[in-house]
Amino acid sequence: MFFGPLIRAKKKQKKKEIVHELGFQEDKQPLERDLDRMVDRIKQELGNSPDVIVRTFQIGSSPLIQVAAIYIEGLTDIEKVNDFVTHSLLFEQKENELPQSNDPHCMFDVILSRALTVGDAKYLNDWNVMMHALLSGDIAVFVDNCEGSIIGNLRGGERRGVTAPETEVNIRGPRDSFNESIGTNVSLIRRRLKSPNLWLESMRVGNITQTDVSIMYLKGIAEDRLVEEVRRRLKDIRIDAILESGNIEDLIQDQTYTPFPTIYNSERPDVVVGNLLEGRIAVLVDGTPNTLILPTTFSQFFKAAEDYYQRVEFTVFMRLIRYFGFFVVMLLPSMYIAVTTHHHEMIPTLLAINLLAQREGVPFPVFFEAFLMEAAFELMREAGTRMPRAVGQAVSTVGAIVLGQAAVEAGIVTAMMVIVVSFTGIASFTLPGFTLTTSARLIRFPMMLAASTFGFYGIFMCTILIVAHLTSLRSFGIPYLSPFAPFGFKRQKDTLWRSPFKTPATRPGLIGPRQETSLQKDGVPSSDQNDQTSEG
Known part of the structure; x- marks a missing residue:
């Protein structure tokens, strides 16, 4: 308690030292009035970089007033810069356009008023804000003997246009996606x-x-x-x-x-x-x-954008396929290992005889065989991702076929193991949320180890641990497994299935209590008070 103020003071001083070392100041710093010193300070602050363009002008009558426009090449739109300078700075000096007094402050107001007609322009008198605007692609205009600057929003440069999404491909729906701006x-x-x-x-x-x-x-x-x-x-x-x-x-x-x-x-x-x-x-x-x-929430990763653009029946079918694909990715290799290693009685007789005939001459146990094939599949997946787009898919497909066939003929793995690994890999591409697919790919390796050690008992124990972990997760206070746990029947309208739009529905009572109806019939909102509760 005695050392509390001293510790807080030291932390505050340390923070100020770090901020000063990084070149940012907490307090507001007004701009200098002298134009030459202001330009030199900006150049020194930016390391005298050649892409910092300074254009100086002289406007007014005797005495002439010095004006400077500064921008960074590549971050601003050159055409907008030329238009901005022409209309705001190099205007025709007619008597009705010049101020009554040749005072720099009056000229500063004239430039600002004319700059507003060209684009988004504003007055700034803070060094940190001005530098951030300059580094963001804006243009800064300074007038000699005037405090402050005029900032014009002329951001441009090379940017990627709005294109079709690459990672979230859909058959029906909009084709635009976000870019880097x-x-x-x-x-x-x-x-x-x-x-x-x-x-x-x-x-x-x-x-x-x-x-x-x-x-x-x-x-x-x-x-x-x-x-x-x-x-x-x-x-x-x-x-x-x-x-x-x-x-x-x-x-x-x-x-x-x-x-x-x-x-x-x-x-x-x-x-x-x-x-x-x-x-x-x-x-x-x-x-x-x-x-x-x-x-x-967990169910959000199984929803695709086109689920709301297609018929309800097809949407429900595809969502069931996605949930099935998730469990296949996580459990199929471990279940195959458990059956062939510990639970032979669960295999039909003819299939068991066929599997035993395939394993004759294979030197490795089932777990090592599955681990080897899964690792090889992950290597091919990563190689196909990193290789050039023109050859990546072809190389990964041909590599998988050739590698699998060669491994079977060489007696390293069985044909059934190639089928299991291939089916698991295909199922991993069914989920719209790619990040959840990565989670299932990571989890299946400890599941395989548990299956090889304890059989189905190991799979059940791992599954219980995973479910317990999922129920403990929160996303900004919302239960991760909501609305499955805690369960709410009326909140199942958009989980495994999707209710038709004609059905009176309310917004999901998931985020907060302000859940008004999202569908109206004959101009009257539907009233479903049980769906107005919050789970958070």
Whole structure:
């Protein structure tokens, strides 16, 4: 208790030293009035880089007033820069356009008023904010003997356009996806949600990178407690660099040491909009097309975007296939090992004779055989991912066929093991959420070890441990297995099956108590008070 204030003072001093060492100051620093000193300071701060362009002008009459426009080449749109300079700085000096006085402050106001007609321009008198704007692609205009600067939003440069999604492929639905520009990603969401209740909050994360991070949510649908918790966790991040949304995901998730993803990510705007309508929050990070969606539940990884664009019957069938594929990836190799090693009586007689004939001459036990084939399949999967797109798929397919056939002919593995591993690999591609597939691929190796040691008893024990672990997980206070555990019958409308849109339904009572009806009949909202409860 006695040393508490001293420790806090030392921590505060250490934080100031770190901030000063990184080149950022906590206090507001006003800009200098002398133009030459201001330009020299900016150049020195940026290491006299050749891509820092300084264009100087002289405007007004006797005496002439010095003006400088500074921007970074490659981050700004050159055409916009030329248009900005022409209309805002090199305007025709007609008597009705010049101020009554040739005072620099009056000229500064004239430039600012004309800059507003060209684009998004604003007045700034803070060194840190001005440098961040300059490094983000804005142009800064300074007038000699005037305090402050004019910042014009002329961001441009080389950017990837809006293309079709690559990781979340669909047959029916929109074909656009996010790109690396956070402004473009926000606009893609706003085009689909034309509501004044769609709120956007922005901040900068990373002491060195100063990465722009934004959160989007529907005011009145998203719970205020959840919004405040997300805002607090983002502001508490203390790290030098944020290069991708995966860095944010690792820093704000509830539990780090778990094989299961507790935050969903997507590159599809329609998926993000659908989750926003359910009361979730989207976290957008500049420089990556992957948008984080939170909170997240286990059933969310089995839903595809096209489930809501196709017939209900087909959607239910495909979701059952995905759940079956998940359990195949996690359990099929271990079940085969358990049956062939410990539980021979469960195999039909003719099949057992066939398996024994195949294993004749194979020198390795079943567990090592399965481990060898699974490892080889993972190697081919990784090689196909890293190789050039033109040859990656062909090489991985041919390699799997040739390797499997050669391994069987050489007597290293049995043909049944090749079938089991191949079927497991195919089943791993059925899940829309790729991160959950990775979890199943990791879990199947300890499951194989338990099956080889204890048989089905080992599989049952591992399954119990996995279920217990899943029930203990939380995603921003929401149970991870919700709505399966805790179970709610009325909340099963969009889990294993999907209710038809004609059915009166409410928004899922998953995020918070503000769950109004999402479907109206004859202009009257449906009333389902039992679905208004929160699980969090």
